[in-house]
Amino acid sequence: MNDSAPGADGTPGTGSAAGSRRKDVRRNQQTLLDAAAAVFVTSGVEAPVRDIAAEAGVGVGTVYRHFPTRADLVIAVYRHQVDACAEAGPALLAAEVSPHAALERWVGLFVDFLVTKHGLAAAMQSDDAGFEALHAYFLDRLVPVCAQLLEAAVAAGEIRSDVTAYPLMRGIGNLCIGAETDSRYDARHLVALLVAGLRKD
């Protein structure tokens, strides 16, 4: 559920032509995902599309036929990790001793994911039009899970009830921005503080 493993293909819907009848299409789709994952690791998610195309040994046109925009490529690369994070929520709720503990662990998972992906947190919150899809995908997938954990913790009387999932997720994402490039900045610590601030007085 955390880093590496770029290879796994997305479910249909990742690219436009996941199940094409043409062999070269399927091959390039996979080649591009692998290349993008590799480039993202070394250069961050803000890496130029041309770099990804070069790494994959294809032209930029090919990248755009498979992924209409750079954001779609980013989504495709990380989709399964986001999904894994989403699925971990209910599991933690069932396994942990308390909803608040589950929330803490789950948030930790999310932060670990974001912090190890160079520039992902920043891209996600970027008001750059092209990245709205990225923002939306993360939020659509994770906000409901967060809401469920929050609700359980509120029901258990462990946290205050004036916090909703959406701003909390955005805030956590925001706190992760720049964590990879500044050793003096400890995002995990601050997120822990924020989650601590949720506790009922």
Added chain:
Amino acid sequence: MNDSAPGADGTPGTGSAAGSRRKDVRRNQQTLLDAAAAVFVTSGVEAPVRDIAAEAGVGVGTVYRHFPTRADLVIAVYRHQVDACAEAGPALLAAEVSPHAALERWVGLFVDFLVTKHGLAAAMQSDDAGFEALHAYFLDRLVPVCAQLLEAAVAAGEIRSDVTAYPLMRGIGNLCIGAETDSRYDARHLVALLVAGLRKD
């Protein structure tokens, strides 16, 4: 020679040529600051340099002679507000009933400032090379003040002692990203939560 920017000089002037003997220089300097401030309000701090030049009725070359980079222009526009915020720290410490109350008020001031400047928080944390100066200016000016407030609160036994000023300031700045463009996201609330999390258990 990159040091002559309006970054670290102690002079009250905003740009590099504030006290030129040529009157057109002084006039353009002021015109540019006014134009930039106006454009920042309507289009955010990410507004194209060309727009600012047009608003000021000058060519882009003139903008760059006065402000070596877009970030320097942003710094110049907001410098006095940052300074005012920095100076408010000791004042609040003296005026408020407790260091923690002073910290809360001061953080509120900072957040209000950031949240009302379209895109400023995002620009400040951008890993875009040109904005490092902006980041640095804010931090140089505000971190010492924050440290002073933190220290006083720790000395008074009000907050935990494992938080330093730098990550706290960065975290608060991060939480403000996107607050202006998303009504569902309440940065003030989250920052309040974070500051609440500082309290000693």
Added chain:
DNA sequence: TTGTAAAACGGAACCGCGTTCCGTATCGTC
């Protein structure tokens, strides 16, 4: 006032990046 050098001005030009377009190469099928 007028001449002159220094400094500033404007905006075309350059570079990098996301994205689009289109002539060409490749694939699956008959």
Added chain:
DNA sequence: GACGATACGGAACGCGGTTCCGTTTTACAA
């Protein structure tokens, strides 16, 4: 092997930051 459909590569476009340079303005002196 021929053919239509589809994908490919990469040149071209638009945009934004920054630089460059020929032209204009300024301050000062004769």
